[in-house]
Amino acid sequence: MLEVRRLTTGYGADAVVHEASLEVRAGEIVALIGANGAGKSTLLKAISGLLPVRGGEVVFDGEQIAGVSPKERVRRGLAHVPEGRQVFAGLTIEDNLWLGGNANRRLGAEDSAQRLAEMCARFPVLAERLLLPAGNLSGGQQQMLAIARGLMSRPRLLLLDEPSLGLSPLLVSGIFRLVAGLRAQGMAILLSEQNARQSLAIADRGYVLESGRIVLAGGGKDLLDDPQVAERYLGVGKAQAGQGAGEAAQLAARLGKILQR
Template structure:
């Protein structure tokens, strides 16, 4: 469904993606795991059209979407739930959902309202807080809102960047239940996660991204969870040969994490 071929992207002189090849199959849940700074978020932003790749091609449903504007990508049927949720804080829940359907506003107003009702059925908590400002919601509620907002674009492929980030374990479980439900209802999911344990439970296929390159591709079970977790958190990839102690350093440079 989504084919990524040799994508390279950079921030100034720092190359964050160094030729990524990756395939997301239609109908499944594909996970991308990797340590902080491996380029996961950069890849998501590049697919979504926010960042322009230096090299390589991205095609979706056999159409080349490389370098397309974000609105063009949304129109083709890809929606991204961004890292840290990024809800519109001073809009209420309902307005956030309306904004998510921006490209259909004006022309298909009744359809948008129908979709909002539909989303509220899936997320009753959001309906209860329909008039509440999104900035005042809890982290879990904001994550649900971010997912709901992305659904308002009627995506064929839903990409999610670390939806469990900073959430309590019970809430994480709820988010993963939602992911499974969405997938069961026919939406293809492409998930970036730090929580390898949860991700491997739902994934049909997963990739490991380390230092801007895919270093493993396979099904859960092909690699021991122990090894996945070690590589996903610490990035013990083949190219790295620094001592292990060096790798727990705080990874907050100018690059966005992931």
């Protein structure tokens, strides 16, 4: 469905993402994990057309779309839910949703209304507040609205950037359940997350981005079990073991000094 081939992109004079290749097949959740500043958001922006591609290809449904406008990409079934929610705080929840629907002109007015009704059914918390300004919503509710707005265009592939960021553990679980539910309905999702553990746990496959380069790829479960991933992204393994050993050595040295007294 989506094939990114040796994509290079960035801001100003500097490239941030270097020759990244990845693939998302129909109906898959693909996790893109990486540390703060690795280039995850930058890569997503190039896929949705918010940033120009400097090299390489973005192929969607077999067609090269690297030169296609962001709006046209939405029309073709590719929606991007950006990092940090970016809902229009002064507009009502309903208007925020309409904006998502309007992004896809292939949908007629009736179809958009149908879609709004579907969003209300899926997100009762939004349905109850349709006429309130989006700024009144809590962080978790705003994330729901951002996702619902993305869904209004009826995407077949959803680019989701850090949906769990800044949310309480309970809400984070809710977001991951929602993402798994979208896959169950046949949607493909490219999920960029710093929360490597939970995103790899639900992902069919995953990619690890380090300093703008894809350094590792594999099945979600395989990456979860990979010692390198565990050490760098799950907070377990060598690094902690090393730290623990260091602390033990320090303690022993201190104990030694005490005993010498």
